[in-house]
Amino acid sequence: xxxxxxxxxxxxxxxxxxxxxxxxxxxxxxxxxxxxxxxxxxxxxxxxxxxxxxxxxxxxxxxxxxxxxxxxxxxxxxxxxxxxxxxxxxxxxxxxxxxxxxxxxxxxxxxxxxxxxxxxxxxxxxxxxxxxxxxxxxxxxxxxxxxxxxxxxxxxxxxxxxxxxxxxxxxxxxxxx
Amino acid sequence: xxxxxxxxxxxxxxxxxxxxxxxxxxxxxxxxxxxxxxxxxxxxxxxxxxxxxxxxxxxxxxxxxxxxxxxxxxxxxxxxxxxxxxxxxxxxxxxxxxxxxxxxxxxxxxxxxxxxxxxxxxxxxxxxxxxxxxxxxxxxxxxxxxxxxxxxxxxxxxxxxxxxxxxxxxxxxxxxxxxxxxxxxxxxxxxxxxxxxxxxxxxxxxxxxxxxxxxxxxxxxxxxxxxxxxxxxxxxxxxxxxxxxxxxxxxxxxxxxxxxxxxxxxxxxxxxxxxxxxxxxxxxxxxxxxxxxxxxxxxxxxxxxxxxxxxxxxxxxxxxxxxxxxx
Numbered sequence: 030x031x032x033x034x035x036x037x038x039x040x041x042x043x044x045x046x047x048x049x050x051x052x053x054x055x056x057x058x059x060x061x062x063x064x065x066x067x068x069x070x071x072x073x074x075x076x077x078x079x080x081x082x083x084x085x086x087x088x089x090x091x092x093x094x095x096x097x098x099x100x101x102x103x104x105x106x107x108x109x110x111x112x113x114x115x116x117x118x119x120x121x122x123x124x125x126x127x128x129x130x131x132x133x134x135x136x137x138x139x140x141x142x143x144x145x146x147x148x149x150x151x152x153x154x155x156x157x158x159x160x161x162x163x164x165x166x167x168x169x170x171x172x173x174x175x176x177x178x179x180x181x182x183x184x185x186x187x188x189x190x191x192x193x194x195x196x197x198x199x200x201x202x203x204x205x206x
Numbered sequence: 207x208x209x210x211x212x213x214x215x216x217x218x219x220x221x222x223x224x225x226x227x228x229x230x231x232x233x234x235x236x237x238x239x240x241x242x243x244x245x246x247x248x249x250x251x252x253x254x255x256x257x258x259x260x261x262x263x264x265x266x267x268x269x270x271x272x273x274x275x276x277x278x279x280x281x282x283x284x285x286x287x288x289x290x291x292x293x294x295x296x297x298x299x300x301x302x303x304x305x306x307x308x309x310x311x312x313x314x315x316x317x318x319x320x321x322x323x324x325x326x327x328x329x330x331x332x333x334x335x336x337x338x339x340x341x342x343x344x345x346x347x348x349x350x351x352x353x354x355x356x357x358x359x360x361x362x363x364x365x366x367x368x369x370x371x372x373x374x375x376x377x378x379x380x381x382x383x384x385x386x387x388x389x390x391x392x393x394x395x396x397x398x399x400x401x402x403x404x405x406x407x408x409x410x411x412x413x414x415x416x417x418x419x420x421x422x423x424x425x426x427x428x429x430x431x432x433x434x435x436x437x438x439x440x441x442x443x444x445x446x447x448x449x450x451x452x453x454x455x456x457x458x459x460x461x462x463x464x465x466x467x468x469x470x471x472x473x474x475x476x477x478x479x480x481x482x483x484x485x486x487x488x489x490x491x492x493x494x495x496x497x498x499x500x501x502x503x504x505x506x507x508x509x510x511x512x513x514x515x516x517x518x519x520x521x522x523x524x525x526x527x528x529x530x531x532x533x
Contacts, residue, residue: 080233
C-alpha cells in the first residue's frame, strides 16, 4: 500500500496502518536511534518510546507529506531523554569529557559510528540529520528550533570533533553553507 | 566527510529486525493503553523541556572585490547581505561607526560598527595580523556578557571572511535580558582567532571590548492574548517593533516535568516564517510544580504581512490554539 494512504489512515486513527508505517521505516528509525545511543538496548528503547509517543500524537499531524520528518523529530527527543537518563546513571567519575581533552588517546581506535555517539547531543543531531537523513540546513534549523547559522556552526564543530577522533582521515571538505 | 561514506558506515550497522518490530509493537500497544486512560492528554506525555537557542550568528559576509563601487549604500548593502537588519539599517545610515581596538598575540582586532534595533544587536569587527590557518576556514571564538550563567548561550564561533589585509567578522544576537535599555554596553570578548582549537572554551578572552550600543527608536504595543490547553498556558504580553526587526514577548507556564512548547510563526499568506528567528528565555521561576518562563521571540526583519499567526505546538505534535498578532 502506498505510504501516503497509510499516513492518511493512521492520522484518522487506524492502528494497523500506523504500525505498518513504522515498520516501513524501521531500519532508519533503529539506525538513527543507534547513532544516538551507541548500543542496541538503548536504541531499541528509543524506538519503543518513539512508537508510543508518535502513536499518541499521530492525530495531530497536519501535513501528511512530513510524516517522516515529524517522526524523526519525536525520535530525537526520545533519544535525548534516553541520553539524559543514561548520563544520570553513569557515575560522574566515569564520565569522560572528550570535547575538552584534545589529546585523548581513545580516539585512534574509534570508528565513525562510535565517534558520532561521543559528540555533543546538538552536534550529533545536526550531523545525523545532514549526513544520514540528507535534510537541507533550513529543515534541520526548523526541526532543532535554532537559526540556520547555528546549524552550520554545529555541523562545522561536529565535523571538527569527528576529524580529531578519527585522526583526520575522514575530513574531506564538504560545503555546508 | 562525504555523505556517501556516512551512509555506507550507517548501512553497515546490523539491524536486529525482529527486536525492532517487537519494540514498535510494544510502543504502539503502550500508546494505545495510555490513550484509553488519557485525561487530560498532556499529563502522560512527559518529555523534557529543552531550551531553545538564544543566539544567532551571521556566519560572515562576502566583501565585494572592489571594482566599481559607485556609492556607499550599495557597497554597505552588499557587505551585510547575510544580515537583513544590518543591510536595512545601513541603507538608512543607522549603524554606529566605532573604532575600538584591542591587540594580543600580534593580532589587532577592531570593532568597527554596531547596531541595536528593538531586541537585536549586531557587531562587525576587523582582524589584522598574523592569523594562522586556512584562509577559507578561519574562525573567531567569542563570548558575550562575560559568560553570564543566566543567559542560555554566551559562547559562539563566527566564521571570518578574508578581506584585503585581514579578515572581517560579523555577529548578530538577540538581547538576552528582560529590560531593553536605551543605552548600554555589550561585553564582547574574543578568545581565539584562526583554526578552531578545542582548548578555546577553557581560555580567557584576549581581545576584550565593551561595545557601546544605543537603542534605535522602537515601539511596544500590549497584546494580552492567551493560548491555553490543559496545564499549558501562553500569555502573549507585548509586541516590540524596531526599525528593521520585531519581537514578541510572552510568558509560558507548564508543568515542571512537561513537554517543550514551540512557537511556529506564519505570515498572512500562511507561509511559515523561518530562518534567523530566535526564541530566548529571559526569566524562569518555578512555583508549586509550575514553571513560569518569560521569553522573547525575535525576528530579524519587519515582515511584509498584516499580521503574524503564532501557532504553538508541543513536542508530541499537539497544537495549542493559534493567536493572531497584528503588525
